[in-house]
Amino acid sequence: MHNQNRTHLKVDSLPHIVVTPPGPKSQQLHHRASQYMKGYSSQVRLFPVAFASGKGYTLTDVDGNTYIDFSSGIYVTGCGHCHPKITEAIQKQVATVVNCHDFTTEIKVKLLEKLVEILPGDLSGIQFYSDGTAAVEAGLRAGRAATGNSEFVSFWRDFHGKTLGAVSLAVMSEDKGMRASGFFLAPRPDCYRCPFKMSYPDCGIYCADFLEQVIEQESTGRVAAVVMEPIQGWAGSIFPPPEFIPKVRELCDRRGILLILDEILTGMGRTGTWFACEHYDVVPDIIIIGKGLGNGYPVTAVAIREERKDVLEKISASSSYGGNPVACAAALATIEVMEEENLLEKSAHLGEFILLKLEEMMERHPIIGDVRGKGCLFGVELVKNRDSKEPFDEAGKLVYQKAFRKGLAWIPAGHILRMSPPFMMPEEVAAKGIDILEEAIDETERELL
Template identity: 35%
Template sequence: MPEITYRLPQEIKLTSNYPQGAESAKLAERRAAAVPAGVASTAPFYAVDADGGVIVDADGNSVVDLGSGIAVTTVGASAPKVVEAVQEAVSHFTHTCFMVTPYEGYVAVAEKLNELTPGDFEKRSVLFNSGAEAVENAVKIARSATGRNAIVVFDHAYHGRTNLTMALTAKAAPYKQGFGPFASEVYRVPMSYPFRDGNRGGKEAAAEVISQIEKQIGADYIAAVLIEPIQGEGGFIVPADGFLPELVNWCREHGVVFIADEVQAGFCRTGKWFASEHEGIEPDLITTAKGIAGGMPLSAVTGRAELFDKVQAGGLGGTYGGNPVACAASLAAIETMEEWKLNDRATRIEEIVREKLEPLVDELDYVGELRGRGAMMALEFVSDSTSQNPHPTAAKDIAAYCLERGVLILTTGTYGNVVRLLPPLTISEELLGEALDIFVEGIRSVGQ
């Protein structure tokens, strides 16, 4: 794999006043007076620079980033090609609105998405700003194309924070609590969760879901089945082999649109361009965001041309959708992924993570499962291996242990008992190894 030259030293460097020095403390005071408490942050420090696998804060601390801004900075937070592309784009124009005066960047991103996403059928792509916006518009397209209303979603799912996507999301707190009523015609069914359903086979799990769908909703009423090929906020749940293909086959038989939400898993994160490729499925529509543009706000819906053709002119769009600067960043980010072979790097990251963490599953009773693909890996913590009761305190304490020692990691999961690892794919193996060693120390500290 190509060597990467870093702009910042790739190291943990902590001052005596870490984790919140004087400058970060001043910013925290300003924040308290200006930003509502409903916007929460994991870290108490404030970033001023980032590169490769590190974030530097306002007081000069350098910490390892194992979150990538929730899977966004796949190519790093200041990848040279992305920086150059953004600077060049912004020097020409920041906005015209593609719906008013179109420009090549939007078209070029759509062409690239049509090329990279699974399936050799004719495709179209439409650009938006956020993952939730992409999901919401995928639902609109499916309903328009089928003339049906019902949307099938899954337990443990996360699809966004708008009114419709809150309805699609499974977890109540903190995402939905107090924000209803929600959009209607959303139906939830069980997810294949091998760790918690006795490692039941994918085909068996799919048969149960399909039976429930047919009995409780009816195939002729369903516009789309919407699923994350690897669930993100739900706990990095990888469904059993065969689960997704069975659902796709059923959708094909009944004229139901199959939507893959790849907002978190897409763009090399799992060792392939898209997580759907691991099981050889070809979604009718695929939603993307996060890693699509190196940190700039951009999202997309890509899929079968005949579905888009059913939507009336003016039915899709948005003032900022496909912003020209974000489009330039996206093309540069994708070029960086190709040039640096980031799919291979994601696969290598998984090898390193498994080597460090897999022994703990057998060794420690409260480490329930290591799962994931590529650089989208997670550990689920339980009170004990027999009961498998969720142990959210363990995840929280481990994250705090790591943060105190200069490693930023994120918790997740329906039960709050999962620690997820989402490092930038540009992180060095040496720095990743150092961070994982601290993570392992934190895991062991829970049992002491």
């Protein structure tokens, strides 16, 4: 068993801010990088800090500031930064063999067998990739090959990656260009901002019924799959009503359409279970996993149900780096750490603790319109007015920057604050993170209201 408290600092001295961040070294490095590096996320643009190291639930920047990590990279390092067992497994494999195309290695066999154990239902046809979007594309190709149909239906404000098929599953903007043909979008349930202006549960889950209308009105009737994030991450940690995904499953079964769940963000313990679909008692036909799978090492996968698994042969699913031995070593060690350190349970418990704190905080702050969470995945929605629910983007930016300056490394952009701490963060550290958040909200309210 490895030491859980993997930071060189004592819990009560966290965070440790020695120079107001982003400090001079961060700024200088970021200036040098940004002459060439283009396409930063809005988070980096809002707070251009340069990190030097990560340990457990902390990140340290080049100026020597140590932050409490409320982002896990970007929903990636659920087991904590540089977990010793995962680091050791990667180091050992790097010194053994790094790439041998998609030939079999023992480490890959072990990972495949382990994954089949933790995947829901009979999802047992697997292929590996190095980023999420490539696994999503493989899922789409597999969906087409398995059904002989070519169209897809996905949902408003889902995010699935940045390659053409993945982008075509999401809302368009001028800079992204045209959606590929055969892709249709349906309104997505969001009970805080229902697109149909209805209220749960009186709505009777109308959004699920409307999905059927989208299929009938938009497609040619040759829909291969409905593709969705079980819980929307990028859109702001938006949870569907409990009946929604089972209803979509039933619709898909009735119409001979596959259900593809993109669990890149929600999988691997993020919501307190291996996969978020377990909360809804639904097994998809195809699942996509990534992010937490290698605890930061790039490894992603597509998995398809037993009866259809040969379809991955049909689409020649392999790639240059997918399933390389180092990636497999990282993923196998990650799953073992999750099991050995009871991290599913810890994710669920820490999640309950933080959610309660957020709910209490909401009572004290008029700009908080909604708080929600499951496991270690949270959203806090900032509004100008609780009745109008008008999004408060300026507040979102200010809270983000203020909290970061005080020592909270985290994710938001826009009016929804998103948080995803590593699962083994002690409650007292999480409570400090929440206190920092509240101080930042307090100051922002005094400035903007």
